[in-house]
Amino acid sequence: MPPIVEIAALYKSFGETQVLRGVDLNVEPGEVIAIIGRSGSGKSTLLRCINGLERFDSGAILIRNKQIDHDRAAAMRELRQQVGMIFQSFNLFPHLSVGRNIMLAPRLVKKRAARQGEEQARALLARVGLEEKFDAMPDRLSGGQQQRVAIARALAMEPAVLLCDEITSALDPELVGEVLRVVERLASDGMTLMMVTHEIGFARKIADRLVFMHQGKVHEMGPPEELFANPKTSELRQFLSSLHN
Amino acid sequence: MVEFTLWDILRNLLLAARWTVGLSLIAFIGGGLVGFALLIARLTPSQGAHRLVGLYIQLFQGTPLLIQLFLAYFGLALFGIQTSAWTAATLALTAYTSAFLSEIWFGCVASVPRGQWEAARSLALTFGEQLRHVILPQALNIAIPPTVGFLVQVIKGTALASVIGFVELTKAGGMITNATFRPFTVYAAVALIYFALCYPISLTARALERTLHAAHR
Numbered sequence: 001m002p003p004i005v006e007i008a009a010l011y012k013s014f015g016e017t018q019v020l021r022g023v024d025l026n027v028e029p030g031e032v033i034a035i036i037g038r039s040g041s042g043k044s045t046l047l048r049c050i051n052g053l054e055r056f057d058s059g060a061i062l063i064r065n066k067q068i069d070h071d072r073a074a075a076m077r078e079l080r081q082q083v084g085m086i087f088q089s090f091n092l093f094p095h096l097s098v099g100r101n102i103m104l105a106p107r108l109v110k111k112r113a114a115r116q117g118e119e120q121a122r123a124l125l126a127r128v129g130l131e132e133k134f135d136a137m138p139d140r141l142s143g144g145q146q147q148r149v150a151i152a153r154a155l156a157m158e159p160a161v162l163l164c165d166e167i168t169s170a171l172d173p174e175l176v177g178e179v180l181r182v183v184e185r186l187a188s189d190g191m192t193l194m195m196v197t198h199e200i201g202f203a204r205k206i207a208d209r210l211v212f213m214h215q216g217k218v219h220e221m222g223p224p225e226e227l228f229a230n231p232k233t234s235e236l237r238q239f240l241s242s243l244h245n
Numbered sequence: 246m247v248e249f250t251l252w253d254i255l256r257n258l259l260l261a262a263r264w265t266v267g268l269s270l271i272a273f274i275g276g277g278l279v280g281f282a283l284l285i286a287r288l289t290p291s292q293g294a295h296r297l298v299g300l301y302i303q304l305f306q307g308t309p310l311l312i313q314l315f316l317a318y319f320g321l322a323l324f325g326i327q328t329s330a331w332t333a334a335t336l337a338l339t340a341y342t343s344a345f346l347s348e349i350w351f352g353c354v355a356s357v358p359r360g361q362w363e364a365a366r367s368l369a370l371t372f373g374e375q376l377r378h379v380i381l382p383q384a385l386n387i388a389i390p391p392t393v394g395f396l397v398q399v400i401k402g403t404a405l406a407s408v409i410g411f412v413e414l415t416k417a418g419g420m421i422t423n424a425t426f427r428p429f430t431v432y433a434a435v436a437l438i439y440f441a442l443c444y445p446i447s448l449t450a451r452a453l454e455r456t457l458h459a460a461h462r
Contacts, residue, residue: 051367073371080369091364095382104378105368150364157368 002065004029004161004192005050010059012045019045020056021216027161032193034203034224037213038239043196046213047163050194051083052076064160081109084154088166090146092138092153098125099134102153109157124152128182144175148182155186162186164195200243204228212236249425255434261417262438268413269400271335276342276399283347288354288376298347305344311405313337318409334406342399349395353388354380390454397443397450404439414438 005027012020019042027033035043048054050061052068061068063082069075093101102121106112112120125131128148138146147167154162164183168176180202187193187206197203203210204224211221214235220227231237283301286294305313317340318333328336357380365375407416418435422428 053363053366077369077371080367083367085364085367087360087364089358089360091358091360093361093364093379093383095386105370108374108378109369153368 001029003027004031004064005194006060006062007046007050008060008062010046010049010056010061012042012049012054012056019216020049022059023213023216023218025211025218025221027192027194029160029192030190032187032206032208033195033211034207034209035194035196035211035213036198036200036203036239037219041213042216043213044165047085047165047194047196050161051080051085051163053085077109081157082160084157084159084162086147086150086154086162086164086167088169090138090143090150090170092146092150094138096138097134098130098136098138098141098149101138101149102156105153106156120156121152124155125149127155127185128152129178142175143171144178147171147179151179151182151186161192161194164193164197166196166198168197168199212239214239249421249427251430254421254425254427254431257421258414258417258431258434258438261412262414262442264411264413265400265403265415265439266442268334268338268403268406268411269396272338272342272403273396273399275335275339276346279339279343280346280350283343284350284354285376287347287351289372302344302348305341306348310337310341310402311408313341314405314409330406330409330411333409334403334411338399338402338406341402342395345395345398346392349391350384350388353384353391356387357383386457390450390457393446393450393453397446400442400446401439 003026005025007023007025010020010023011018021042023042023046025033025046035046037043045054049056049068050063052070055070063079066075066079068079092098093104096104099118099121102124103112103114103117106117106120107114122131122134125134128151130145130148130152133141133145133149138149141149150167167183168179171179176199180199183193183195184202184206195203195207207224209221210224210227212219212227212235214220214233220231220233220236227236228240231240283298287298314334314337317337318328318330321328321333321336361379361383362375365379370378403413404415406413407419410416412420414435418431422431425431
């Protein structure tokens, strides 16, 4: 099977600052990728480029062999249906109930019928362990619950790949576990995942491949055990040792 | 000489107040529609549209309403368009109201967190769907109190239409004064009527603000 995501020679600057300096990365179907690195290494920007929230300056991103092209709105809409995104700050729609948060995009974009949409939303809520929250408003939920709803909302579009941008960073420590368990289950169900994370232990446990980004490039990557056991570059060694302190 | 009772004065003022209310409503509704169109133009990615809307808003916010009324009344006549005081007042007040309302509303839209746009976009919603289903419902909540509050400004603004000869509350006050020679009584009555119109609206705006704040904690 061809890769789901192909990234080649990706460059991106914000004004004078070069954030991405030639990123190359392929993601196979069903693969779980954890992207680690210091803040400012371009991890989040890379994710945001993959679902078109950020324009890149040069290079190419292909999702299932289709190139991201910001100037073609219809193509972008097509593409975004393949790529789900979960944000650090949840970004649930506060004026809609949990159920309607999940049903909105399938109804508008996929023209899903109301009955079907509700069945799907309830099934997804059950999958993230929140079946009783269908009618709750988002501000009545804890951070961990909100993030699980956000995961269900992204899954409702049946994406081919799910991007997770530091999805536990805004959570109280005791709520991190419930979100990670949901992600872990997705991974074992065969979902293709790309996650930027500071939960190194978690990344090590579920990732098929660890990507270490440094100064806007993929500095080192490989299976987690290998990278942890013998990091080849001094930057990764430094990064890993800084985590243990 | 005819004697005017207080009731005569009040009755005539109240009759004229209908025009104040009418002009206010038309300016508010017309200004709301134009203001909404300006808002949408400002939210689209088109840079040209942004500049045009910006210019429009600066123009109407940066000049006195009185001058706008003069320009609408005398200016259009220069181009051979005969305007009645009524048309000129409606035009000027609509333009003035639209500039302010679109500015108020733009602020409300801007106060919706950027993450809401991004979440909507990442779910493959089109620009129109993002606005209609995600952004505007949230902005609306924030917009209602200042919008209702601005209605008070519009009502008071209609008093200026008296200078181009439009007979509303203030103009009627002047005319009655000329006939009765009781300026204080007349203008006190005029002020009272304005107050009776505006105060309930202010109260409503404040009550709305409180309930909406409570809803958002």
